[in-house]
Amino acid sequence: MGHVTSRRTGAWIRAEDTSAVGAVRRRAVELAGLAGFDATQAGQVAVAVSEAVSNLVKHAVEGSVMVRMDPEPPATVEFVAIDAGPGMADIARALRDGYSSVGTLGIGMGAIARIATGYDVHSLPGRGTVLAMYFTAGREPAPPAHASGLTRPIGDEQVCGDSFAISTTGAATTIMVCDGLGHGHIAAQASQLAVELFLQAPEREPLAIVDRLHRGMGVTRGGALAVARLGGGSVTYAGLGNVSGWVAHAQGRQGMVSVPGIAGHQGARLRQHTYELPGHATVIMHSDGMSERWDPAHMPGLFARTPAVIAAGLLREAGTRRDDVCVVAARPGS
Structure with missing residues (x-):
């Protein structure tokens, strides 16, 4: 493998009210454009990001999100969300389409996982959830991030x-x-x-x-x-x-x-x-x-x-x- 460098940064946005949904979506679409995504691909990023932030606003405690771009080929848009509760006891169940439970981030998780090129989740009941997902143009998987x-x-x-x-x-x-x-x-x-x-x-x-x-x-x-x-x-x-x-x-x-x-x-x-x-x-x-x-x-x-x-x-x-x-x-x- 050749020489690859990274110094990715991104601004954090607190997911405290519905205005955060639009702010994060606009930023994600902007970065998708810079990464060379076409309109359809950028739209899919917008859907997944909007769903994730909406879930934070509705159900999470002290939710924050960050979106950033890695220009190294394949150019990638990355989304990270953290919150301080209530967490999920059964992540596999939450990833099934249609699953819904008040007080969890389960609503729409299946759709998010299907749209993203890659994703990962960790959750502790009563302590919170971390969601990381990334998107690449053409859904070409990025090399494993060490x-x-x-x-x-x-x-x-x-x-x-x-x-x-x-x-x-x-x-x-x-x-x-x-x-x-x-x-x-x-x-x-x-x-x-x-x-x-x-x-x-x-x-x-x-x-x-x-x-x-x-x-x-x-x-x-x-x-x-x-x-x-x-x-x-x-x-x-x-x-x-x-x-x-x-x-x-x-x-x-x-x-x-x-x-x-x-x-x-x-x-x-x-x-x-x-x-x-x-x-x-x-x-x-x-x-x-x-x-x-x-x-x-x-x-x-x-x-x-x-x-x-x-x-x-x-x-x-x-x-x-x-x-x-x-x-x-x-x-x-x-």
């Missing part, structure tokens, strides 16, 4: 100071997460510069990448950053500052080591560490906008889902509105 990430700004801010980027070459996946110091545009300038520098040379060793970004971010306020590379049954990790890195599985997790400092300004001697990565494990990286107290054992079934749903589930469970947040989930490639 990594996926999400960002969300503090409170009602429109700009997030945290950023991530993912680079895949063959079976190796390299991830960079940067938490710009502070919030808003100034923090975003720092983290976006980190993304640009990372994407210029993502094939270097994680330690060399962190060092390069540390040197290059001196013109910004700075921030915390970490880089992980998955491949060959292990993950190699280097970090500067308080970005958290974990090797997680259904029963627990192992922390990965960063050194203290502020990228661009000061830091201890950089180090790189390698950790065993079993096939069933997931690498999680997140900024301090997400609590470190999350526990895979308290989220049954989540770590068996796709990286997109894992990242969204962790954002729902451990993300805070009092800070920008970024979370990335990744698995070894084949």
Whole structure:
């Protein structure tokens, strides 16, 4: 496989009233047009997205949705929805056409699953549901996504100071997460510069990448950053500052080591560490906008889902509105 990079971002919209349905539908159709979808395909995206958001408005608690586009071939429109309840006890039943139950997201789920090119769902009764689906022009399936990430700004801010980027070459996946110091545009300038520098040379060793970004971010306020590379049954990790890195599985997790400092300004001697990565494990990286107290054992079934749903589930469970947040989930490639 050739070299593929990703730094997808999208704005979150709260699904609190019916106005959210139109806002999300318009954004999805706009992105479908940019992705090269014809009118029929864009219309199908609009139907699925409208149904999903309508269900959130009617039945969910604290529902939020995000739509974004990945321009890498095949161009993809991705939709993610999270809510804080009431959840579904029987997802398979909810996916049957015609199923309806007040207090669930089951209405229309069968139609949504049929229209989308791909989808994944995780739900915990009483705690909420995560739905991720994507659409490609001509319904050409996208390659398996070994990594996926999400960002969300503090409170009602429109700009997030945290950023991530993912680079895949063959079976190796390299991830960079940067938490710009502070919030808003100034923090975003720092983290976006980190993304640009990372994407210029993502094939270097994680330690060399962190060092390069540390040197290059001196013109910004700075921030915390970490880089992980998955491949060959292990993950190699280097970090500067308080970005958290974990090797997680259904029963627990192992922390990965960063050194203290502020990228661009000061830091201890950089180090790189390698950790065993079993096939069933997931690498999680997140900024301090997400609590470190999350526990895979308290989220049954989540770590068996796709990286997109894992990242969204962790954002729902451990993300805070009092800070920008970024979370990335990744698995070894084949």
